[in-house]
Amino acid sequence: MLVTLEGLDGSGKTTVLERLRADDALPADTAFTREPTDSWYGETVTRSIEDDDADSLAELFLYTADHAAHLTDTVRPALDDGRLVVSDRYSDSRYAYQGATLADSEWFDDPLAYVKQVHEPWTRPPDKTVYLDLDPETAATRSGATNKFETADYLADVRENYERLVDAEPDRFVRVDATASLDTVYERVREAVVD
Ligand SMILES: Nc1ncnc2c1ncn2[C@@H]1O[C@H](COP(=O)(O)OP(=O)(O)O)[C@@H](O)[C@H]1O
Numbered sequence: 497m498l499v500t501l502e503g504l505d506g507s508g509k510t511t512v513l514e515r516l517r518a519d520d521a522l523p524a525d526t527a528f529t530r531e532p533t534d535s536w537y538g539e540t541v542t543r544s545i546e547d548d549d550a551d552s553l554a555e556l557f558l559y560t561a562d563h564a565a566h567l568t569d570t571v572r573p574a575l576d577d578g579r580l581v582v583s584d585r586y587s588d589s590r591y592a593y594q595g596a597t598l599a600d601s602e603w604f605d606d607p608l609a610y611v612k613q614v615h616e617p618w619t620r621p622p623d624k625t626v627y628l629d630l631d632p633e634t635a636a637t638r639s640g641a642t643n644k645f646e647t648a649d650y651l652a653d654v655r656e657n658y659e660r661l662v663d664a665e666p667d668r669f670v671r672v673d674a675t676a677s678l679d680t681v682y683e684r685v686r687e688a689v690v691d
Pocket residue numbers: 503504505506507508509510511512638639674675676677678681
């Protein structure tokens with residue numbers, strides 16, 4: 497089973513994943529992973545995040561290349577072995593974030609739909625996605641606004657895209673209020689993952 501954690505920067509995904517790692521309620525052989533990955537594909541993505549002038553379309557394909565390699569190297573082998581896979585960010589991050597960075601592009605009427613279409617023939621959709629829902633202002637403050645994506649204005653657009661994704665597949669998403677205390681957020685996420 498593939499469970500993904502999604503949400504704006506600063507919504508608590510990394511903190512929650514660290515607690516899940518230490519939680520005996522999850523199978524001992526659970527594969528914890530993340531996107532961007534720490535492979536060389538992921539490193540190119542990190543370079544792009546740090547470049548304020550990066551081309552948005554090129555950036556989509558860097559993230560997508562990292563996802564393709566992540567599926568081959570990590571996700572599919574672990575699923576084939578019958579393991580639970582928990583990923584901190586996954587395809588929905590691309591749909592929401594690159595759907596927003598490409599909003600001004602002359603090429604697409606509906607960038608989110610385009611990004612989904614690019615993935616559809618070959619990706620492995622999550623079985624369940626825990627969405628840590630946070631307002632963009634708190635997200636920008638918590639994340640420290642350390643990269644070009646972490647402004648409240650941009651994150652507001654990303655959040656709208658996440659809402660579209662949740663509306664389209666309400667059965668896949670479990671929404672968790674990320675403004676609650678860390679312990680409360682963690683309990684909700686734990687219930688969703690262990691369920
Ligand atoms: N529910 C919460 N309440 C208060 N602070 C939180 C909460 N969740 C996360 N934080 C804090 O917000 C910051 C960003 O959290 P992090 O787990 O790195 O988020 P993400 O991985 O989603 O960017 C950290 O300083 C973390 O301690």
